[in-house]
Amino acid sequence: MLTTVEQLSTGEYIAAVPALVGYMPTNTIALVFTRGRMIELAVDVALDQDRYGCAAHLAKVAETRNLESVVIIAVADKHHTGPAIDFTTILAEEFNAVGITVRARAFTARLALGAEWSDLDRPVGGVITDTTATAHAIAAITTGRRIFADRRAIAACYTTVAAPAPGPVAVAAAQAAANSAGFAAAxxxxxxxxxxxxxxxxxxxAARVSIMLTTDTTACDALLGVATIDLATAAAIYTALANQMQGAPRMHALAAVAYLHLINGSGTDSLEAITHARAEARRIKVEDNALMNTVTTGHDRIIPLTYLRGLLAVGTIAAAKFGLDLPGIS
Structure with missing residues (x-):
């Protein structure tokens, strides 16, 4: 199951702060905003400013952007602890006033492995976990800010599960459904x-998608159309599905993942995905498909990114043939 904001502990939010804001903050308030099951925005707030005015402004911005909840994290040394904690209280009051749920208020003196943190509203706390591992775990549910994870951790995402093919019950159900009209559309x-x-x-x-990718070439294109709902989420879900597949379906799914990461600015992820797609193609002794060749050319910077993104239109057109009205992307 994919990680969602509900599954993250306060300690994991704290450990992810350096990756979310892009540096190692000190004497700062970090705000992590969520919407639905995704992290939408991370903001670092300096302590030396008009706290009431700043809090009111941030609450208004969050309300305007339809953000739903926030984790407030104070990072401050002993000379700034009091003002930092007071600032979190002011922020919490302003967010509550506009209907934004405060998931947690927390404090730590420093962002480092093993450093202690405490919850400001509940008698709980803990120690900060490995920030590198946490950054990678949280990346899949983060939009708006790219988190750069360890290359080995990225590569591990494309490992098939112990029994990559779906179980017999799932396969039987998918095969029975495949014989009915409208299987691909459903x-x-x-x-x-x-x-x-x-x-x-x-x-x-996974079993249904595997059969669909084997029997309907138009449905392969439609994967890109479905991805326009949310490129990052689609890439994560397609990866999880591919890891339950073998053969041509896995190759097709990973090609889509590689393409989505490429146009979304995640070159390392794209390279790993296309490498695994090629490995599966070699294993089953087939040529790279057209999308794999396009991604490879894109990596070589021969095709402009604007053109590559235009392929999403092909995906939405293909999806429309199955009755799906999708947003597309500019």
């Missing part, structure tokens, strides 16, 4: 719902 709708809610890419869905 499968794409289920996939679209999963992407829209950052849901779990189940064994049954």
């Amino acid at each position: 499968t794409l709708r289920a996939l679209a719902v999963t992407v829209s809610i950052n849901g779990e890419p189940t064994e049954v869905l």
Whole structure:
């Protein structure tokens, strides 16, 4: 199951702050905003300013952007502890006033492995975990800010599960459904719902998508159309599905993942995905498909990114043939 904001502990939010804001802050308030099951925005706030005016402004911005909840984290040394904690109280009051849920208020003296943190509203606390590992774990549910993870951690994302093919019950159910009219359309709708809610890419869905990618070439293009709902979420879900597949379906799914990461500015992820797609193609002794060749050319900077993004239009057109009205992307 994919990580969601509900599954993150306060300690994990704290450990992810350096990756979210892009540096190692000190004497700062970090705000991590969420919407639905995703992290939408991370903001670092200096202590030496008009705290009431700043809090009111941030609450208004969050309300305007339809953000739903926030984690407030104070990072301050002993000389700034009092003002930092007071600032978190002011911020919490302003966010509550506009209907934004405060998931937690927390304090730590420093952002380092093993440093202690405390919850400012509950008698709990802990120590900060490995910031590198946490950054990678949290990246899949973060939009708006790119988190750069360790290369080995990225590569590990493309490892097939112990039994990559879905189980016999899931396969039997998918095969029975495949014989009915509208199988591909129903499968794409289920996939679209999963992407829209950052849901779990189940064994049954993996079996259905695997059959669909084997039997319907237009449906392969429609994967890119479904991804326009949310590129980052789709890439994560398609990866999880691919890891439950073998053969041509895994190759097709990973090609889509590589493409989505490429146009979304995640070159390392794209390179790992296309490497695994090629490995699967070699294993089953088939040529790279057209999308794999396009991604490879894109890595070589021969095709402009604007043109590559235009391929999403092909995906939305393909999805429309199955009755899916998707947003597309400019």
